[in-house]
Amino acid sequence: xxxxxxxxxxxxxxxxxxxxxxxxxxxxxxxxxxxxxxxxxxxxxxxxxxxxxxxxxxxxxxxxxxxxxxxxxxxxxxxxxxxxxxxxxxxxxxxxxxxxxxxxxxxxxxxxxxxxxxxxxxxxxxxxxxxxxxxxxxxxxxxxxxxxxxxxxxxxxxxxxxxxxxxxxxxxxxxxxxxxxxxxxxxxxxxxxxxxxxxxxxxxxxxxxxxxxxxxxxxxxxxxxxxxxxxxxxxxxxxxxxxxxxxxxxxxxxxxxxxxxxxxxxxxxxxxxxxxxxxxxxxxxxxxxxxxxxxxxxxxxxxxxxxxxxxxxxxxxxxxxxxxxxxxxxxxxxxxxxxxxxxxxxxxxxxxxxxxxxxxxxxxxxxxxxxxxxxxxxxxxxxxxxxxxxxxxxxxxxxxxxxxxxxxxxxxxxxxxxxxxxxxxxxxxxxxxxxxxxxxxxxxxxxxxxxxxxxxxxxxxxxxxxxxxxxxxxxxxxxxxxxxxxxxxxxxxxxxxxxxxxxxxxxxxxxxxxxxxxxxxxxxxxxxxxxxxxxxxxxxxxxxxxxxxxx
Amino acid sequence: xxxxxxxxxxxxxxxxxxxxxxxxxxxxxxxxxxxxxxxxxxxxxxxxxxxxxxxxxxxxxxxxxxxxxxxxxxxxxxxxxxxxxxxxxxxxxxxxxxxxxxxxxxxxxxxxxxxxxxxxxxxxxxxxxxxxxxxxxxxxxxxxxxxxxxxxxxxxxxxxxxxxxxxxxxxxxxxxxxxxxxxxxxxxxxxxxxxxx
Ligand SMILES: Cc1ncc(C[n+]2csc(CCOP(=O)(O)OP(=O)(O)O)c2C)c(N)n1
Numbered sequence: 001x002x003x004x005x006x007x008x009x010x011x012x013x014x015x016x017x018x019x020x021x022x023x024x025x026x027x028x029x030x031x032x033x034x035x036x037x038x039x040x041x042x043x044x045x046x047x048x049x050x051x052x053x054x055x056x057x058x059x060x061x062x063x064x065x066x067x068x069x070x071x072x073x074x075x076x077x078x079x080x081x082x083x084x085x086x087x088x089x090x091x092x093x094x095x096x097x098x099x100x101x102x103x104x105x106x107x108x109x110x111x112x113x114x115x116x117x118x119x120x121x122x123x124x125x126x127x128x129x130x131x132x133x134x135x136x137x138x139x140x141x142x143x144x145x146x147x148x149x150x151x152x153x154x155x156x157x158x159x160x161x162x163x164x165x166x167x168x169x170x171x172x173x174x175x176x177x178x179x180x181x182x183x184x185x186x187x188x189x190x191x192x193x194x195x196x197x198x199x200x201x202x203x204x205x206x207x208x209x210x211x212x213x214x215x216x217x218x219x220x221x222x223x224x225x226x227x228x229x230x231x232x233x234x235x236x237x238x239x240x241x242x243x244x245x246x247x248x249x250x251x252x253x254x255x256x257x258x259x260x261x262x263x264x265x266x267x268x269x270x271x272x273x274x275x276x277x278x279x280x281x282x283x284x285x286x287x288x289x290x291x292x293x294x295x296x297x298x299x300x301x302x303x304x305x306x307x308x309x310x311x312x313x314x315x316x317x318x319x320x321x322x323x324x325x326x327x328x329x330x331x332x333x334x335x336x337x338x339x340x341x342x343x344x345x346x347x348x349x350x351x352x353x354x355x356x357x358x359x360x361x362x363x364x365x366x367x368x369x370x371x372x373x374x375x376x377x378x379x380x381x382x383x384x385x386x387x388x389x390x391x392x393x394x395x396x397x398x399x400x401x402x403x404x405x406x407x408x409x410x411x412x413x414x415x416x417x418x419x420x421x422x423x424x425x426x427x428x429x430x431x432x433x434x435x436x437x438x439x440x441x442x443x444x445x446x447x448x449x450x451x452x453x454x455x456x457x458x459x460x461x462x463x464x465x466x467x468x469x470x471x472x473x474x475x476x477x478x479x480x481x482x483x484x485x486x487x488x489x490x491x492x493x494x495x496x497x498x499x500x501x502x503x504x505x506x507x508x509x510x511x512x513x514x515x516x517x518x519x520x521x522x523x524x525x526x527x528x529x530x531x532x533x534x535x536x537x538x539x540x541x542x543x544x545x546x547x548x549x550x551x
Numbered sequence: 552x553x554x555x556x557x558x559x560x561x562x563x564x565x566x567x568x569x570x571x572x573x574x575x576x577x578x579x580x581x582x583x584x585x586x587x588x589x590x591x592x593x594x595x596x597x598x599x600x601x602x603x604x605x606x607x608x609x610x611x612x613x614x615x616x617x618x619x620x621x622x623x624x625x626x627x628x629x630x631x632x633x634x635x636x637x638x639x640x641x642x643x644x645x646x647x648x649x650x651x652x653x654x655x656x657x658x659x660x661x662x663x664x665x666x667x668x669x670x671x672x673x674x675x676x677x678x679x680x681x682x683x684x685x686x687x688x689x690x691x692x693x694x695x696x697x698x699x700x701x702x703x704x705x706x707x708x709x710x711x712x713x714x715x716x717x718x719x720x721x722x723x724x725x726x727x728x729x730x731x732x733x734x735x736x737x738x739x740x741x742x743x744x745x746x747x748x
Contacts, residue, residue, distance in 0.1 A: 001573065001723065012580070014573070014576050014577060014586065014588075016590075039592050043592070125591050126591065126592055178591070179589060179614055179615065182589060182590050182591060182592060183588065183589050183614040184573075184576060184586075184587070184588045184589075184590070185585075185587045185588075185614070186580055186585070186586060257614075259612075260612040260613045260614065261612075261613050261615075263612040263613075264612045264613040264617070267612075339615055339617070339618075340613045340615055340616075340617035340618075340620075341617045341618040344617065364618060364637075365636075365671065365672065366636070366637075367633045367634075367636045367668045367669075367671070367672075368668065369633055369660055369664065369665075369668055370633065370634075371600075371630050371631070371633055371634060371654055371657060371660070372654070372657070373563060373598075373599055373600045373630075373631070373654050373655075374599060374655065375597040375598055375599035376597055376598040376599070376655060377597065378597060378598065407597065410597070414655060414656055415655070415656075484592070
């Protein structure tokens, strides 16, 4: 409900974590927003898109769906360099794509505030690929990272991130996880405040040109800057301690959604002990943490996925309190997300309150009948026709089927079962090339249209340049479907269209056909023909998603 | 209400689960509670299982209901209720829409078998042919959820007043569908089912 995002100041409204990020950016005076969709971050772009197309359109605010995350972050940086506050949003995998630009960007720093929102998805609720933990980028890129727990914090931390970014001239990351992004709760609103100043890029080769030897100087300057940020972080109210000292000298350190489960569990177990809630993941407030662990006998680190915090606390403890017992992943899983009952059990064990049976027990009754309702292509989805035709055209056992990320990855589920590999956006073609160069098996690989623009083009050029012959089927449904139907460069949306067929031809592909899969006969015949070609061939399977509005 | 209220709604993609959640959250906010919900987006919306959580009370931290901690499980589809037993304890009430959406590659499970299974967790099970009622009276079964909310609120299964829920519907439902939803809400007042099992 994007209407709630635009409610008047001082009101308290229900907002999703992602909607609160949008509101926070608007309150901070964001002028430029760029994103590529990816759940659990998608509602951020969707909200801006809807707002800018509604009668409530915000003046002096520019929004775009970029072609991919790297382009989005580069565009955002350009706006920040020109003096406009900028938000760039993406899911975890997007940051991998953007990271090549991110590292030098942190070296050079920014001009106007630049916030990079990244959403992780522990448990892979809306992801394939991996349970990527973006915290690892702290060490790699030295980018400050904030971790909100609630929608209110999503809003407040985003505003804070803009201020901090501008104060230290460094991009600041706000990292959320699914249970924060898709948590809704009441949020108190302040004023939306978009300035009208014009952007202007002021030449400054000292800041913006990373050529050596300057780049090494920049590296050094960055480390000095980080030390200043760390001191700033020591005083920040985003890192706070709740609860009072316990008789057994125990404490908990946590952040993000995990903090919420900790508070819930302490209430349920009627335990009072000090809880250090970190708003910063990077840099960490080392002195504050040292003060916290100095007088403890044991500490429990409650965090999802890898033991990133736990490692840091172990390092601090070595100097300040070597006898401190640090618990974490010995009581909590490293795979999958945390849940209230998992944290409850860990805290019960940690504090010696574990009882047999009851809410802290590990075993529970399960229904004896289980169901498994897998996701499915929508009724009327054109992909039914594509998969059906392919299965009729070839002997499934003798052909390798390449998969990619999008609705078309449902090829891997019944009743289709034609997907022999699945990695990341664009890789369906890159992998196909390697397999075809190594083996003479037949190969058909699928790629979505949004994925093709995002990361498929270089891989297709590679098949021509380095001469392999997979059959590539581009699923041209005129939309980025899986993530909630966002437009892409091939969609009529008021902007110039970049035609897929023009790109494919320009890549040097000779065998190309555009077929509406409703024409099953032609589709089947073409697959049979193309799968035996000596050079790469492409079928553009053109038929809109059932959700595409007819113009 | 001195304890917080924990609710799970289950169904399948396309049944309007998230709209129901938004209605309830708004209604709880109207009554002055602290509220949290948790929803999931993405792949599951393609006809897969959908499960969302709602918690309200004086102060709530976790957006997720803990295992065996639900006060109410609202099932918009019968077979999905089996999965939600994870959240069921003795205190849990099940309010179920008598409605089946076939599962690909699996034989449909009978209502009797499902209810028997849930009875291992709790005795408080109410099955209402809400989809049929809405289909018959309004020509649309997607509003079965709103019908059940209305029923739950009038029969004190949810500690939220019908007037708050109606107000929330006006806020949360798109104009196009508002009349239909309001009709479904009123329908539960006139046709009152008592079908405890
Ligand atoms: C780097 C990266 N960015 C974003 C995503 C999220 N994502 C998953 S599927 C998808 C949509 C792909 O759209 P398209 O290729 O058109 O396929 P469709 O869903 O329409 O079949 C996106 C953006 C991702 N997995 N990886």
